[in-house]
Amino acid sequence: MLEHLRVLDLTDERGLLCGRLLADLGADVVQVEPAAGSTARQAPPVADGAAASSMYWETFAAGKRGAAFDLDDPEALARLRRLAGVADIVVTSWPRERLEALGLDPESLRGDRPELVYTVVSAFGWDGPKAGYADTDLVVWAAGGPLAPHRDGDLPPLRISVPQAYLHAAADAAAGTLIAVLARGATGRGQVVDVTAQEAVGVATLARVLATAVGDDHPEWQTTPGRRTGGRTDQSGSGAATPNSLKKWHCRDGMVELHLSMGPAAGAFTNNLFAWMRDEGAVDEPVASWDWRVVPDRLVAGELSHDDLDVARAAVRAFLLTKTKAEVLDAAIRRRLLCMAIFDMADIAGSPHLAERSFWGQVDIGSVDVRIPGRMAQVLGPEGPRVRGRAPLLGEHTDVVLKEWLR
């Protein structure tokens, strides 16, 4: 869909995914690296072995072509600037000072090329009081809001154990870039697209970042339905306001994620769960026949107590210990339950569903043929996104890109 677009990709690990998405959609994306190689080639996880290799690089630079330039060499730099002079899109996550020193900043490149779309991905922004802040995934996760509500009891907040913040920003940058491309289709003019990871991750708080602004001083509410101090119950279905210990259950071969949803919108799913348990004689009346759609009302009215809920939970706990992950998944589909096996990488790799949907792409990593996620979405009509090939070797396509782009 984007075969007509040339993208000069000046990113490191902060922006690497942006170009990958554009390449998957058909654009000709040239990943530029300094002569010593991109810092993203060291981004974890780095697999051991003879071909020690960053899986972050191998996956998020996949499908791009690669060009390397000695940025201290004025002639090489001039060649790189000439590539920028024929690109539709430049995307970068290199530091501002470095870009300005190299004459590759938005002002330098857009000065006589107003049609250029220039996208900047950064932790905090091109300018502003924190633009110069030192950053990492953890620091951005803290600054944007989602770190604070990731609490396990009284322990300090937690990040996701693998970097995520810049992926959100880089995906937003790809969208922002395409909005600018669409605008260019109408006006002929490009522009600067400035995307920050701090802003990108705010959405990962389910609007908790807005709580104080709208006057909700207790957005987590009660966490134990029916408790006198609370009075409100989590009726979301997602269990977003329910504490972790009430959503994790052991099963025969692993763990299950299950929130006992209640209230008019999502209570029916819990009714389905108890119908399954009833069918197998795993729960007694009257709990077996509660209508979870009205449980919050009954708690408020005093007809049910916190202790009653504990009886229901104990029945669920005992029941799930007799089931495997596969049985829970199967029941979730057949009986419409909001519960799910907690998958790890082996479970994902073995998923028959993902295989049947042709989700996987194949790339060569250090001479090993490896399956990686290959389709961000599936498209009917034009050719949809797919991974186009392995990540480039350092400087692999420098000459051919110079020849093709500058002819």
Place this chain on the structure above:
Amino acid sequence: MTTDALSGLKVLDLSWVVAGPLIGRTLADFGATVVRVESSVRVETARLMQPFHGGVQDKEGSALFGNCNAGKLGLTLDLKSEQGQEVVRDLVAWADVVVESFSPGQLRKWGLDYETLSADKPDLVMLSTSIAGQRGPWSTLAGFGNVGSSLSGFQHLVGYEDRLPMGTFGPYTDYVGPRLALVTLLAALENRRRTGEGAYIDVSQVEAGVFFLSPQVAQFGYDGTIAERHGNRDPRFAPHGVFACLPVDGKERFVAVAVRSHQEWRALARAMGRPDLADRADLATDEGRRAAQDELEAAVADWTAGRDATDVERTLQSVGVPAHLAVTSDDYPDDDQLAHRHHLVELPHPRHGTTWVEGPRSALSETPGRPRSAAPTLGQHNEEVLTEILGYDAERVAVLTEGGILR
């Protein structure tokens, strides 16, 4: 003169909760006309989710719903009725883009699936978003994003090593799915602009989530390593953690601190008044600091415990060490950098006087986006949509009203 980037684009939004509505929210920010259809009888889940204006649970008070739907026109419609479906057909005839998140198969039952709709309208771009996609053995799986985050591997990857997996805060794939959906949708629009061809896009939240774990998936494929949770620790950097600071107004405060190099370590140790640690030979390398990470993190925790989190952030950033306060909703409106970028946006609201939403996540220099209005109240634009957009006469509107279709 600037026009809006997506000026003239017409969007029918049949989605609900978070993952679907966020797509239309961005399109509306950049100038598209978005008609959001919902039901006042079966109230959509996001309207029942905190945070709420003034902390009061009310279907017109959710800041989450407000954030996902700002700038849209709202129409309430009984989609189960034939007359309601007729209105949808007229809206499809008007629209360039349809976004929906019904259970896979539901629209087909109503004759509103892509195959049927595109027969008369080959340039229609339609996007369906669901937990596991429109086809495949898991396609009938019910659920919210927390089910997606279990099946895509995230539940397993948050938490301390020696405790239960904690999972992500909220339905994590609800934050990932719409980003990849939007990128694909925009590419389809660029393709449509150039060729006149429509497209059908099938987005699976599970697949979007797995896509954001591409490096971990590749590592499993490469050498069988299963990614595990590691609290806040990092495979390379140490110290790397989140530390308690002085409480403010009785509320806990935390700061994230990460050290990426020997230079940063020396700067941190000196800032902590620990020249002994700064000069210790065994701490001069990444490996050395990782080997001593328990000791180093204890030293940082001792130092931060008696300090204000914002002071720690400023002190460390002034010497180039990545650090940031773990921002809560109390801090969010006061963050210097977010304020500089006008990220929080105040909008007039018919019930609350004003409301607050997050700004667009891409700052475009020539065609900047902005939320045009607060999210619609239930049925707020029924009259406007039916008469001005669809050209219905007063008699037809009256028939729909009296027939109970507009609710």
